[in-house]
Amino acid sequence: MQLSDVNRSIADRLHSAAIKLLRRLRREDEAMGLTAARASALSVLVFGGRPITLGALAQAEQVSAPTVTRLIVGMERDGLVRREPDAKDGRVVWLHATPKGAKLLHAGRRRRVAALEADLASLAPAERHTLADAVSILERVLQGGDAIGSKTAGKGSKGTTSTGTRRTA
Amino acid sequence: MQLSDVNRSIADRLHSAAIKLLRRLRREDEAMGLTAARASALSVLVFGGRPITLGALAQAEQVSAPTVTRLIVGMERDGLVRREPDAKDGRVVWLHATPKGAKLLHAGRRRRVAALEADLASLAPAERHTLADAVSILERVLQGGDAIGSKTAGKGSKGTTSTGTRRTA
């Protein structure tokens, strides 16, 4: 964006841009009782359409299981999510969004869109298109390109081994 | 989320992508003792080239002054930043990166670039291009229209100037 930015790599600039984007959108979401982390997790439930296990959600969100547990506990308390133990395997818990959760997510989404809309509106159609394409690329890169439960990219890094934190003592 | 992404808006997907991008890069930076917030703030000091007041940094980073104070206190303790009271106005404090800070920032940057770029390497040239274009667009959008060139051309730094949004009580 500014002069010295010419010297910065895509990775670098992407990093800064991401930080600012989140800081900006945070207010919109929090105004509705949805933090960024919750909104993201909830969207997996809502858009995924079907129940998902806690571990799978952790993997999808690329965060640790304890983090998801807490996220869910909070959202469950707010009535946005429901937790149901699996009938066959007593270890697993299935998560799914409640109608209220879905509604809130969509409301937050509308708000978020509205927040960026003014800016996006100033973009040329071609630019918007570029942005859309880039997001698709990013999603693929960041997630290893796949849908919820399959492998995790694993490219250059360790790829979130996932589901839990085993490593017992 | 992947499955029905077709139904999600750019703003929405950008949000999720940003969250994941940060989560991913976080590890790289933290491995060096630089959190995302610190790296971002430090880069303003380093790329800005010259001292800046705490308040200006808060504005550039679009966070509250207390948040910056804490960030700086930590980095000062680590020898990455120095604080100097203004000679004329006893209220203001000037901040600037130490050589150590600049070095660490660049090292972190190299690391970050390596991590992300390893993934980006798998992209087709055209895709990389799309990404680069998108980042530029994003930067412009996120700065709230504080156009790159519209401001003084000599004064460059990352997020300086800022948009004057927010601000305290």
Added chain:
DNA sequence: TGTTATCATTTAGCGACGCTAAACATGTAT
């Protein structure tokens, strides 16, 4: 069968971010 390993989730506790409210210091104007 028991014993032991493994897996999924939760509990406990740490460090960092972000915020607001309010306290300090200045500095400026009346």
Added chain:
DNA sequence: ATACATGTTTAGCGTCGCTAAATGATAACA
């Protein structure tokens, strides 16, 4: 001198992210 404004800091809250370790349930195997 009094009052107000400005720049930074202190206090304290809620959330996120993590690891280590506890709990509960299933799988494997002697």
